[in-house]
Amino acid sequence: MSQPLLKVDGLSLGFRGDGGFAHILDGVNVTIQPGEIMGLVGESGCGKTTLARAVLGVLPRNGLQIRGGAIRLRDIDMLSHEPAEVGRQNRVRGRKVTFIPQDPFTSLNPVLTIGEQIDDLMKWKSPLRDPDERSYWPTLLRPYPRAARKADREKVMETLDEVQLPQPAQILKKYPHEVSGGQRQRLMIAMALLPEPELIIADEPTTALDVTIQAQILGVLRKLASDRGVAVMLTTHDLGSAYEICDAITVMYAGQEVEAAPVGSFFNAPAHPYTAKLLASRPDAGGSMTGIPGELPNFYAPPAGCRFITRCDRATERCTIRPEPTRFAAGHVARCYHPLTAPESDRKEKRA
Amino acid sequence: MRRLEIILSRFVWFIPTLFGLLLVVFLIANVVPTDPARIIAGENATEAQLAILRAQLGLDEPIYVQFFIYVRDLLSGDMGRSLYTQREISDDLLRRLPATMELTLVSITLAILIGVPFGVISAIRANTWVDQTLRVISVSGLAVASFWFAIELQLFFSTRLGWMPLNGRIAGFGPERITGFLLIDSVITGDWASLRSAMWHLILPTLTLALPAAATLLRFTRAGVLEVINSNYVLYETAMGFPRALVVWKYVLRNALISTVTQIGLIFGTLFAGAVVVEAVFDWPGLGTYAVQSILQSDTKAILGFSILVGVVFIGINLLVDIVHTFIDPRMVK
Numbered sequence: 001m002s003q004p005l006l007k008v009d010g011l012s013l014g015f016r017g018d019g020g021f022a023h024i025l026d027g028v029n030v031t032i033q034p035g036e037i038m039g040l041v042g043e044s045g046c047g048k049t050t051l052a053r054a055v056l057g058v059l060p061r062n063g064l065q066i067r068g069g070a071i072r073l074r075d076i077d078m079l080s081h082e083p084a085e086v087g088r089q090n091r092v093r094g095r096k097v098t099f100i101p102q103d104p105f106t107s108l109n110p111v112l113t114i115g116e117q118i119d120d121l122m123k124w125k126s127p128l129r130d131p132d133e134r135s136y137w138p139t140l141l142r143p144y145p146r147a148a149r150k151a152d153r154e155k156v157m158e159t160l161d162e163v164q165l166p167q168p169a170q171i172l173k174k175y176p177h178e179v180s181g182g183q184r185q186r187l188m189i190a191m192a193l194l195p196e197p198e199l200i201i202a203d204e205p206t207t208a209l210d211v212t213i214q215a216q217i218l219g220v221l222r223k224l225a226s227d228r229g230v231a232v233m234l235t236t237h238d239l240g241s242a243y244e245i246c247d248a249i250t251v252m253y254a255g256q257e258v259e260a261a262p263v264g265s266f267f268n269a270p271a272h273p274y275t276a277k278l279l280a281s282r283p284d285a286g287g288s289m290t291g292i293p294g295e296l297p298n299f300y301a302p303p304a305g306c307r308f309i310t311r312c313d314r315a316t317e318r319c320t321i322r323p324e325p326t327r328f329a330a331g332h333v334a335r336c337y338h339p340l341t342a343p344e345s346d347r348k349e350k351r352a
Numbered sequence: 353m354r355r356l357e358i359i360l361s362r363f364v365w366f367i368p369t370l371f372g373l374l375l376v377v378f379l380i381a382n383v384v385p386t387d388p389a390r391i392i393a394g395e396n397a398t399e400a401q402l403a404i405l406r407a408q409l410g411l412d413e414p415i416y417v418q419f420f421i422y423v424r425d426l427l428s429g430d431m432g433r434s435l436y437t438q439r440e441i442s443d444d445l446l447r448r449l450p451a452t453m454e455l456t457l458v459s460i461t462l463a464i465l466i467g468v469p470f471g472v473i474s475a476i477r478a479n480t481w482v483d484q485t486l487r488v489i490s491v492s493g494l495a496v497a498s499f500w501f502a503i504e505l506q507l508f509f510s511t512r513l514g515w516m517p518l519n520g521r522i523a524g525f526g527p528e529r530i531t532g533f534l535l536i537d538s539v540i541t542g543d544w545a546s547l548r549s550a551m552w553h554l555i556l557p558t559l560t561l562a563l564p565a566a567a568t569l570l571r572f573t574r575a576g577v578l579e580v581i582n583s584n585y586v587l588y589e590t591a592m593g594f595p596r597a598l599v600v601w602k603y604v605l606r607n608a609l610i611s612t613v614t615q616i617g618l619i620f621g622t623l624f625a626g627a628v629v630v631e632a633v634f635d636w637p638g639l640g641t642y643a644v645q646s647i648l649q650s651d652t653k654a655i656l657g658f659s660i661l662v663g664v665v666f667i668g669i670n671l672l673v674d675i676v677h678t679f680i681d682p683r684m685v686k
Contacts, residue, residue: 056591094593101591106584111606111681120602125593139597175682191592201591 006032011069022299026255035229039242042252048235052203094125098192100202104184108176115172122152127196163190182213202234254307261332271339314338354685355678377659386650431657441657450532452638456623459558463565471573493567502560502633519635523549557634572615576608617673
């Protein structure tokens with residue numbers, strides 16, 4: 001397989017708080033290939049948003065401790081504090097990696113027009129210009145040459161059209177509170193696409209929207225991302241929409257990825273008991289509305305072995321030892337000693 | 353348009369506010385046990401002479417009639433005459449208004465230039481030594497009595513070092529009077545020597561006035577910035593790689609300024625009050641020295657005139673602040 005675009009490798013981090021150290025992420029592995037739409041699925045509190053913020057470099061700093069692991073975007077170490085590496089991080093941020101936030105209602109600045117905010121984005125992140133372009137102007141006084149602005153504006157209008165925003169010219173003159181939620185999220189998608197990134201981090205982009213609009217927004221995102229070959233990391237707790245638009249799915253549970261698979265084998269041959277229960281609890285799959293019995297383990301003192309041990313009906317003595325990712329098929333791994341399908345190694349042994 | 357509606361409704365409020373102010377000030381001035389007739393006539397005047405004088409001044413009417421007459425005269429711009437100088441009070445006040453306005457406007461500008469940037473720095477460096485140092489300075493800036501601080505400044509910079517003029521507004525005759533603002537008049541007439549002198553004389557009084565105001569603005573800006581620095585849009589802009597300086601000084605500050613601007617209007621009131629003290633110390637020929645004189649001489653109508661003028665200016669400034677508000681917070685207009 002080609003070199004992955006994004007590789008989160010054994011990332012462990014947490015926050016020091018009143019109750020001790022909260023283990024938010026515990027050895028997470030996530031891989032995203034170029035152009036791939038990866039759904040990051042899990043219950044609230046499983047660490048999806050923290051992982052998304054870690055990749056974007058906007059983790060809250062209060063009490064943060066990174067205990068191990070790495071995030072690599074191509075060959076850039078996104079967690080490094082080396083000045084040279086930080087420079088490379090800053091150059092890709094907003095250019096190669098962009099962001100679609102969870103809540104379009106509060107993610108645009110309320111006192112500036114939409115046009116002004118898009119202008120600032122393009123002034124600094126336009127794909128039409130070299131990101132390393134030197135300027136002797138201090139940041140706030142940096143000029144935005146007329147020609148550059150004109151070229152950028154053309155691209156903006158084109159992109160706003162592509163996300164199907166009606167009357168883009170008028171919308172640019174408006175303030176965020178003057179446009180609807182669905183339109184704002186279309187704007188956020190347009191802003192994420194404008195710098196022509198390789199990866200878009202979309203953090204539950206539809207949870208704040210009406211159900212009728214959710215499908216439209218995901219449809220727009222799916223179409224534009226695959227048209228342009230942009231990879232997307234889409235965090236969601238909605239398996240149905242993940243199935244509709246993702247190429248691959250990673251399931252997170254209590255700060256770990258428990259299973260990662262291409263969308264086909266994920267739905268047809270889930271390996272991890274948690275995945276199976278998630279799939280069974282979908283209302284549209286005839287599941288009961290009770291969900292999965294039990295609760296997420298305590299962040300301050302998570303189980304040493306399998307994190308799902310407290311809620312799993314297949315758990316044995318062996319599960320108190322931490323399971324490592326096991327390969328089930330091409331691109332399909334899970335952390336489980338008692339999977340629902342046989343791991344690849346077992347099948348090979350049987351054949352031999 | 354919605355903005356016009358807001359402005360008009362504020363204007364409508366202007367009238368009852370002013371009337372309330374008038375009533376309160378008039379009552380206070382008349383409750384004070386002084387007898388203007390006796391002050392004018394002197395100690396040796398007979399009762400008969402006093403009665404004639406009271407009738408001339410309208411003081412024999414019941415108080416609500418006096419109030420009515422005062423308001424009627426005021427509406428035609430007549431504030432009455434000073435008991436002492438017999439000059440029109442409105443003329444005196446208007447002649448002195450520019451001196452005080454110049455002092456307070458320069459002070460508020462200085463306070464904004466100091467208070468807002470340091471407030472932002474204090475917030476983005478919250479709870480570090482930078483923030484702590486600024487906190488100590490701003491709290492002491494608020495705690496120091498301005499008359500004491502003014503005198504210390506005079507003693508040090510004027511008497512001891514001889515760098516600054518001790519008092520007054522300008523050396524020499526000054527520029528030809530056009531607006532009454534020395535800085536503006538000397539620029540208009542091209543009188544650069546006067547401009548220098550006027551600026552030089554402004555330094556110590558404006559410092560005295562501006563520092564406590566800057567301290568207040570610093571605290572408010574700091575709080576405002578801290579409120580928005582953790583907002584979703586700052587997270588979004590940071591994640592999208594907007595330069596830090598742009599996020600802080602444009603995106604955050606524009607939001608934080610909303611509460612700071614309201615504060616600027618209110619601070620203007622304290623600046624006017626402070627100007628009374630500062631003008632007395634620096635012998636500044638403005639409204640403050642006039643007010644002090646009038647109070648010492650129990651010149652009721654002059655005090656009344658001063659209070660009303662200051663009230664009008666204060667209400668006017670806050671009206672202006674409300675208008676500015678509709679421009680910096682577009683959510684108000686919708």
